[in-house]
Amino acid sequence: MNKIDKLTEILEKLNSGEITEDIRKEAIELVSRINPLELSLAEQKLIEKGMKPEDLRNLCEIHMEVLKDELVKLKKQIDQGHVLDILIKEHDEILKYLNELEIVNNKIQTMKSFAGEKKEFTKLKYLADRLLETEKHHQREEDVLFIQMEERKITGPTRIMRMEHDDLRERKQLIKELSENVSKLDFKEFKTKLDEAVKYIIFNLRDHIFKENYILYPTALEAIKDPKKWQEMKRQFDKIGYCSFTPTY
Structure with missing residues (x-):
């Protein structure tokens, strides 16, 4: 065997x-x-x-x-500004937003009405916008990195990641809609829907990021050997565009 x-x-x-x-x-x-x-x-x-x-x-x-230890090894093999370096650093920022979202949701869940501290709802809107902005990150993965992996017959991992992108997108949009309509909804119903969506996003997006950092990206580096191909992929990344939280060099 x-x-x-x-x-x-x-x-x-x-x-x-x-x-x-x-x-x-x-x-x-x-x-x-x-x-x-x-x-x-x-x-x-x-x-x-x-x-x-x-x-x-x-x-x-x-x-x-x-x-x-895979992420540590991966970082040692790539230069600053490399396609994978960009994606990993964007992940770092997304994880920070998830931590903030967890805190905001916990505070909102203790409130009795929308008359509570308005700053928490303002922060919720801000974080909802950042979550939707991650779509640009996912687009670069799907339209550039995943395509290259699939051309090399690596389709299982990318299929899972695409499916998770779709599932996450639906919950991100729900959080955005809730953040914009909180005063129009029954507050108890609002909190229930928000709590479910936030907890789903936090658990599954953290898990998703782990799998990309520790499995998918090392797999990509192992499979795509030509430095010129990575340079071409970087140009495609530039064409698609970045997020407001993408680190600049």
Whole structure:
């Protein structure tokens, strides 16, 4: 059995929900010996065998444990201004917004009426706009980075990421609509809808960012070897445009 087949077998066991200590040890030992590209190919093979992409969304703790140093290694291999450097730094900013959103939502959930501190609702509108702005980030990923990966037959991971972009987009739009109509809604209903949307966004976007930073981007760097191709991708990024929070160089 080759490494990809063995890893595919392990991933099936991990996703079955029946994780014994022996399976855990076997997974750690195997996953520690493979690169992100091989890991992505194994996940893709599971999808081709009939596993739904959503069943692979939440990587098990073993996967996370093994990949914890991948981002550090990746950063050492790319220069400032590289396509992946831009995306990673945008992720850093998005994660800050998610932290702020969590705080704002928690404060709003303690309020009895819209007559509370108006600054929290102003901040909610600001954060809703920043979340919608991340669409430009996703567009660059989908129209440039993902295309290059898919041309190299890496379609499983990008398929999952595209699906998650779609799911996240719907919740981001809902938070925006709620932030603009808070005074027009029953306050209890408003808080319930906001709490559900915010918690979904915070959990799933954090998870999404982790998978891109620690799996997808290292996979891309492993698969796309030609420096000229990365330069071409940077020009395509420039053409699409950036977010207001994209770091400048």
